[in-house]
């Protein structure tokens with residue numbers, strides 16, 4: 343579904359991604375594990391058209407998406423939930439969700455998906471008229487995910503969905519990630535919480551200073567001593 347080959351991405355002179363390659367197959371949850379500054383967010387931004395690689399190729403559904411505009415990429419079915427759960431604070435929950443569907447014209451489909459988002463996140467339904475800026479951190483993360491779902495993505499890019507959330511809320515968010523995947527959305531998940539990420543993912547890539555240094559099934563990585571020491575708290 344997604345094939346990234348040898349991409350180099352720069353911020354001015356800073357070489358953030360160095361010949362990075364990875365693949366995501368339809369139906370999978372793939373997770374990217376790596377320390378702060380490894381380049382995970384840079385990769386997601388590149389996939390969603392916010393940054394352009396200097397070299398290398400990115401194919402999505404067998405078509406090159408390098409150089410395409412962000413809204414064209416959303417229309418093609420890639421939806422990005424950025425780090426820090428950015429919601430439009432002065433708009434209601436419902437208005438934020440409607441915005442997620444801005445590129446769609448199928449009114450019936452939009453209504454159906456709105457009902458589905460409310461079913462998945464009952465809390466958002468309770469608060470649908472509330473201003474988004476007054477939601478709790480966990481609720482804002484739900485809203486950011488709900489808004490991305492409203493774009494009807496085939497591939498969902500999730501950047502650190504557990505960041506700053508209490509443990510119970512982290513579990514809820516990961517359960518929902520699994521549900522969204524079971525309903526047919528492929529997921530590329532960036533996470534600091536490697537334990538949780540590997541417990542829901544099919545496969546994983548470890549990224550260090552802009553390069554993939556290890557990849558395999560989630561089970562293989564969970565069993566690797568190096569990974570245990572570096573990312574799973576040494577247990």
Ligand code: ATP
Nearest residue numbers: 353356358376377378379380381382383384385534
């Ligand atoms: P984190 O988990 O801390 O967000 P990350 O793996 O997502 O880390 P990136 O944010 O992709 O890492 O950053 C990769 C590298 O690019 C880092 O060295 C970072 O300092 C650099 N970088 C990121 N954004 C910019 C920017 N706008 N300008 C210059 N350098 C940047």
